[in-house]
Amino acid sequence: MLRRSVAVTLVFSLLALLVVVSDSPYPTMPGPKRDAPRAIVALGDSTMSGEGAGTYEPGTDGENGNWCHRSLKASVHKTRVAGVDRVFNLACSGANSEQVGVTDQVRNTEGSQARQLAAIAREYRVSVVVVAVGANDDPRFADVLGACLRAWIERRTDCARTMADEWKARVERMVPKVERALRDIRRVLQDEGYTPRSYTLVLQSYAAPVAPGLPFDLQNLAGCPLRTGDLEWVRDTAVEQLSDGLRSAAKAVEARFLDLSQAGEKREACMGGQKPEDEWFTRLTVDFDGLRDEVRARHALQESFHPNDRGYEQFGRCMTEFLATSEPEASCVAGDDGNLSAVVARD
Numbered sequence: 001m002l003r004r005s006v007a008v009t010l011v012f013s014l015l016a017l018l019v020v021v022s023d024s025p026y027p028t029m030p031g032p033k034r035d036a037p038r039a040i041v042a043l044g045d046s047t048m049s050g051e052g053a054g055t056y057e058p059g060t061d062g063e064n065g066n067w068c069h070r071s072l073k074a075s076v077h078k079t080r081v082a083g084v085d086r087v088f089n090l091a092c093s094g095a096n097s098e099q100v101g102v103t104d105q106v107r108n109t110e111g112s113q114a115r116q117l118a119a120i121a122r123e124y125r126v127s128v129v130v131v132a133v134g135a136n137d138d139p140r141f142a143d144v145l146g147a148c149l150r151a152w153i154e155r156r157t158d159c160a161r162t163m164a165d166e167w168k169a170r171v172e173r174m175v176p177k178v179e180r181a182l183r184d185i186r187r188v189l190q191d192e193g194y195t196p197r198s199y200t201l202v203l204q205s206y207a208a209p210v211a212p213g214l215p216f217d218l219q220n221l222a223g224c225p226l227r228t229g230d231l232e233w234v235r236d237t238a239v240e241q242l243s244d245g246l247r248s249a250a251k252a253v254e255a256r257f258l259d260l261s262q263a264g265e266k267r268e269a270c271m272g273g274q275k276p277e278d279e280w281f282t283r284l285t286v287d288f289d290g291l292r293d294e295v296r297a298r299h300a301l302q303e304s305f306h307p308n309d310r311g312y313e314q315f316g317r318c319m320t321e322f323l324a325t326s327e328p329e330a331s332c333v334a335g336d337d338g339n340l341s342a343v344v345a346r347d
Helices: 002-023 113-123 141-153 159-191 228-252 309-323
Strands: 038-044 086-089 125-132 200-204 256-259 329-334 340-343
Touching: 038 113, 113 125, 113 159, 125 159, 141 159, 141 228, 159 200, 159 228, 200 228, 200 309, 228 256, 256 309, 309 329, 309 340
Parallel strands: 038 086, 038 125, 125 200, 200 256, 256 329
Antiparallel strands: 329 340
16 A cells, blocks of 8 residues: 555655646747747858759849858758648758857857757758758868869869879768767757757768760860860779768768769769750859959859759759658669659668
């Protein structure tokens, strides 16, 4: 009887505590209201912001020094998730892992993307976070393409020969930085009352913007001024090793991974020859109007060799398919109809 009496007393005490808590005007956990609209949020660099697609959000096309180039045609705006009401694109062209994570660093007039995510997570119920980052860390992929372009102009040895020995080491140094950024994302969401199972975190890799086999008359300043050896190295080595590194970072933080390394196959810049509308990447692109302005001139080539609106639409299509599954990893591969699909590797 004594044990039963103690048990009953304990139950009533717990019920009383629940009543007190439920009647309290102060929430026990942070986070949005239960009926808050659901959102998908994109973080990362130029391949997530929509660089190259045009139609940039006001305030991100050089105004007051902000060159984030967030496009309304970015892949996150082409990604469909059931029940999601709002889309937020926090990605910024040129961002590295530190700027995606929690940092006091400012780039393009903007601070930490993870902290911006925290503010959204208080008002909206964040269902999905998609991230593309890493290329602007140690790999400095844009600088590598620039070096390859200079090698073509100066008729020097393929830049791939000088990069081959150090590229893998660059990728290896990148991996822990990407991991840190992803952990920061998880931490800010946890601080806002989210559990890891209450949202989906996806890291995507990069597609090769160029490839060998393009028409010879476009292997110049009219399209893709890169040496054949460099085109081969970018597609077959650099992008593959970059994807391998990002895959390991995703696994380390239990994020899902979408491999885009083969996503642009036969749709790379200049591969369409006289039909550029068949390509999913921009060719060498010069903002001639911007050249007249000293500040904008420094960004005159910024859109070059990024996905275009057709590419981002395909990436969004593949991400949509991937998010509709529960698979931890998939690759974006073109099907017989020419559109990208999320293909899961089976053992």
